[in-house]
Amino acid sequence: MTASRKRNAIGTDGGLRARLEAFRRWRMLPRDLAWAQLGYHLHRPFFALPEAPWHRAGTPAASLALVPPDPWPGRAERGLAIVDGSFSFLGRNLDKPAPLWAPLGMETAWLKRLHDFAWLRDLRAAGGDAPRRKARSLVADWVANNQSWSPVAWDPVVTGERLSHWFSQYEFFAASAEVSFRQALLASAGRQARYLTAVLPAGLCGADLITATRGLCTAGLCLPQGTDWLDQGMTLLLRALDDQLLADGGQRERSPARLLSVLRACIDLRAALLAAGQEAPAALSARIEAMVAVLRLLQHGDGGLSLFNGGGEGEDLQIDMILQRGGGKQVQLMRAPDSGFQRMQAGRSLVLVDCGRPPAPGYDGAAHAGTLSFEMSVGRERLIVNCGAQAGSSSWQQAQRSTAAHSTLVLNETNSAALFAGGGLARRAETVTCRRDEDEGAVWLDLSHDGYLPLFGLTHHRRLYLSASGEDLRGEDRLCGETKGRKPLAFAIRFHLHPGVKAMTAQDGRSVVLRLPKGGGWRLRVAGAAAALEPSVYLGVPGQVRRCQQIVLSGITGERDSGASGWNPDDLCVVKWALQRLGNAS
Structure with missing residues (x-):
């Protein structure tokens, strides 16, 4: 051959x-979701036909009925780069794209960022006449070259984003433009709104559905005679929030980054309703307050987000702005049982734990195999992390979702949930348990998951204890199951360290000394496994792949270690470890 x-x-x-x-x-x-996705997919060949209903001629609006508020800051340096023809999304930079809206070799996720026009905010931040003229030129070019439907440019999520950004930045780039530009812009916006009316919910769910429907609602508020669009959009949005938000305020995708996206979309829509003189639905405000409380639970001491199920740290200043605009009571939740997250906090130490069942099909597109993983920060410094995620980076997609990319136990080099290459889970833990106890400031968590049960007949149990001083975190990891006649399996318990942390192993192979950037010292001691340092990567900041280290506690199931006591008859593995601040370690 x-x-x-x-x-x-x-x-x-x-x-x-x-x-x-x-x-x-x-x-x-x-x-219902499967048939909705199939219906949208089967109708796609008809979307590009000139006879499609959203292409019907109509009298374009002369001006907007409302310009929604947009308090979010852009980044001036990115705006100035766009003026020079340089676009940077998802860690990839492209100078003078050609063709402009479909440059060769760029991934779909990158192209969606180009077409959603979120970067208009960066041009606004740059200030001056040149960024304004560049914004007009790019919008006019998009309108002229994207009249016909295409999978990326007219993706319902991208379309919803684009409408929201066109309207919120209207004063910056369009209000003082020529009448012909404004008419072309608003005529295109009307076509896009009619398209969303025809196709939504388009087989979408989760944060994507909220983004698309927010765009339709915003079009209904901003374009004259858009009442029907607003009514349809609000009905879809409130129904979607009922479907995907849990009783504790968390979201079914179980991703801090996606929860932030949904919260921000809801806050922006509420602000637009109030600016239009309309009362926001009480259900929307109640959902916003509940989401704010859960998002606070998922924040680290530095103000950024924990790295569970995709996404990165986020920009802590914007996160604080979102929480402030969300309002509600300034409560600090310590547990979100429906969402499956726990917060252990004492002294200057904070431990965030993923102890929930992986997201259900349809909501698992960004799900990771990180059940029972945890992260730890001391003050404003992160100590133990998960690797995080880089959106749109095909080279990292599978690796960043694997169990090995999380601070938890890996059995036989196998993921605790089977990952589809295109997103989603083929297999997941069916039963995840969590019991929390507190006494005089100390906190215990007793956790388990059965993700390895179908493959190996073993259940992972993890116990965590944080002392009242916050200077002593202890853990115990067990693999339990029928021991008779079982072949030994390799296991590894991983602790990924933030790039700012320096680590050094002791000669006995049973302890590791850690140094935080500001000089704080901690020691990890272990019984029941051998400790070693290995390289790792940190993907928690968009566009950055940073080298770091990980502590790996490794061993073989069935081997008894004289240093690890408390074995039960069904235990195949017992590893005990203690992470203590130097000066208190004994």
Whole structure:
């Protein structure tokens, strides 16, 4: 077989595998969501037809009925780069894209960022006439070259984002423009709103559905005679919030980054309703307050977000702005049992734990296999982290979602949840338990998950204890199951360290000394496994891949360690560890 025929065969096999995997993912969806996705997919060939209803001619609005408030800061340096023709999204920079709206070789996620026009805020931050003229030029070019439907430019989520940004930045780039520009802009916005009216909910769920419907609601508020769009959008939005927000205020995708996205969209919509002189629904305000409380639970001491199920730290100043605008009582939740997160806090130490069942099909597109992982910060410094996620980076997609990329136990180099390559979970833990006890400031968590039960017949149990002083975190990891006749399996308990942390192993292989950037020292001691330092990466800041270290406690199931007491008959592995501040370690 020639090299070209081999490549073609490999490509064909890869395409077939991708289609089979997509079919498997679709089969796992709830029936109503599965049929909605299928319906949207089957109708896509008709969307580009000139006869599509959203292309019907109409008298374009002369001006907006409302310009919604937009208090969010942009980044002037990015705006100035765009003036010079340089676009940077998801860690990839492109100078003078060609063709402008479909540059060759760029991933779909990058192209969506180009088409959603969120970068108008950066041009506004740059200030001056040149950024304003650049914004007008780019918007006019998009309108002229994207009249026909295309999968990326007219993706419902991208369309909703684009409408929201066009309207919120209207005063900056359009209000003083020529009449012909404003008419073309508003005529295009009307077509896009009609498109969303026709296709939503378009098989969407989670944060994506909220983003798309927010765009439709905003169009209904901003465009004259948009009452029907507003009514349809609000009905869809409130129904979606009822479907995906849990009783404790968390969201079904179980991702701090996606919860932040939903919260911000709801806050912006409430502000737009108030600016239009309309009363925001009480249900919307109640949901906002509940989400604010859960998001505070998921914040580290530095103000950034914990790294569970995709996303990164976020910009802490913007997070604080979102929480402030969200309002509600300044309460600090310590547990979100429906969402599956726990917060252990004492002294200057903070431990955040993922102890919930992985997201259900349909909400698991960004889900990671990180059950029972935890993160720890001391004051404003992060000590133990998960690796985080880089959106749109195909080279990291599977690795960043793996169990090994999280601070938890990995058995036999296998993920605790099976990952589809295109997103979603093929297998997940069915039962995840959490019991919390507190006494005089100290906190205990007793956790377990059965993600490894179908493959190896073992359940992972994890116990965590944080002393009242916050200077002593102790843990115990067990693998339990039927011991008779079982083959030994390798396990590894990983503690990923923030890039600012320096680590050094002791000669006995049983302890590791850690130094925080500001000089604080901690020691991790272990019994029941060998301790070693290995390289790791940190993906918690968008566009940055930073080297760091990880502590790996490794061993073989079934081996008894004289230093680890308390074995039960069903234990295949017992590892005890203690992380103590230097000066208190004994």
